[in-house]
Amino acid sequence: MHIKTSTKKPLEFISAGQFISSKPWTHEKRVIDSYELIIGVNDTLYMKQSDQKYNIEPGQAMLVLPDQIHEGFCPCTPGLSFYWVHFLSPSPVYHISNEEMDQEISRLRKNPDTQSAISDIYLPQYFHGAVSDRVNILFQQLLHIDNSNYYTSTSVHYLLTSLLIELSEQNITNFYYDLKDNxxxxxxxxxxxxxxxxxxxxxxxxxxxxxxxxxxxxxxxxxxxxxxxxxxxxxxxxxxxxxxxxxxxxxxxxxxxxxxxxxxxxxxxxxxxxxxxxxxxxxxxxxxxxxxxxxx
Incomplete structure (x- = not known):
């Protein structure tokens, strides 16, 4: 499953940080009213959302959805670390299946002239492959700006949007790169x-x-x-x-x-x-x- 939303308006940054555990730890059971992106940094985070279990390894990512129960399903080892960021979208958010995403992107790829006008991003609920180093760098920059008291308060919203665009591009590339083309x-x-x-x-x-x-x-x-x-x-x-x-x-x-x-x-x-x-x-x-x- 993927979520689709527009970036014509920047996504709204709420808070972000890096979690580090010095002892065995299990994520609490809770429901939140925002989206949360989690990116593994060290060791494995064990998470469950809507009865689906995920092992988030270093470099992998998960999208926690609002109004859904999520929790850890077993203890994580000391040394666990992950990035987290909470955000909202000012634009409507659509949940689309793999088949629907395939149809949408295939339609866009058949008409390259429309690509420059596309403002949508596509984020999977779970990133199976490792995210690129560019994402980690953008996340560090996001944390830096969030803690730097910039006079321009919108800076974190635009940097968050850039980070999610990068994730979307990686997702699309991984999803649609067809080795049989050539x-x-x-x-x-x-x-x-x-x-x-x-x-x-x-x-x-x-x-x-x-x-x-x-x-x-x-x-x-x-x-x-x-x-x-x-x-x-x-x-x-x-x-x-x-x-x-x-x-x-x-x-x-x-x-x-x-x-x-x-x-x-x-x-x-x-x-x-x-x-x-x-x-x-x-x-x-x-x-x-x-x-x-x-x-x-």
Whole structure:
């Protein structure tokens, strides 16, 4: 099941934070009058909504619906952590099935001229795949702005809306990417996924090409023609995206962040980060340091 709503008006932010448990913990049984998005950060959150059980692993997400009973169905281990945000939609919200969503998006894809005018977002009740690092970064920025006393009070509403748009885009992509459209696309997706999984090792274009029996120059040209960047840039962007998440979510030193990305040379990492972000890792971390945490 998915919810569909418009973003012509920004969604209304209520509150957000990061929950951290220092002891065994079970989510209380309750009913709320808003939507709540939960994104796993560490360990597994066990949740039940309307008799449906969900195991929310790190990087996975769940949408708690208003006026429905939800609760934990077994104790979570110490160290559990997750992001949470409560929000409302000023526009009507529609509940649609997978079949209805398929029909809607298929109709839109058949008429590309209408895509620029679309303002709807589509959020599943449970995100089966892992959300991208971009979502984690947006969430950290949301927490920072919420705790920064911005004079422009609407800032959190627009950033929340940006976060939900990003989730919607990931949902649509995951739901509708058809590997049968093009055999070469099928191979490219496999290569991209393998590269993503191994991106934080000592990975090179040559190693990727060797893994899939391609000439490395041909493989880079293939990436450039299909996704608009060569393979080396794709690897760098994966590393930069993860670096931004680590810089906002952890207190790891820049050297430790670089090592987590499979980069031994700290200065090389700093140079690469500044090339893509126009600021140093330390400057990026200082830009978003305020968060709200609740714990047990």
């Amino acid at each position: 055999q070469m696309d099928h191979h490219l997706v496999r290569i991209m996924e393998w590269t993503r999984v191994h991106a934080f090792e000592d990975i090179t274009v040559g190693k990727v090409a060797e893994q899939f029996n391609y000439n490395k120059n041909y493989l880079s040209r293939l990436f450039k023609s299909k996704i608009g960047m060569n393979l080396s840039e794709y690897i760098h962007l994966l590393k930069i995206s993860k670096a931004k998440e680590l810089l906002t979510r952890t207190n790891n030193s820049v050297k430790e962040v670089a090592a987590a990305l499979g980069i031994e040379d700290e200065k090389y990492f700093m140079k690469m980060f500044k090339k893509y972000e126009n600021m140093t890792p330390t400057e990026f971390r200082k830009a978003f340091y305020r968060t709200h945490m609740n714990n047990t």
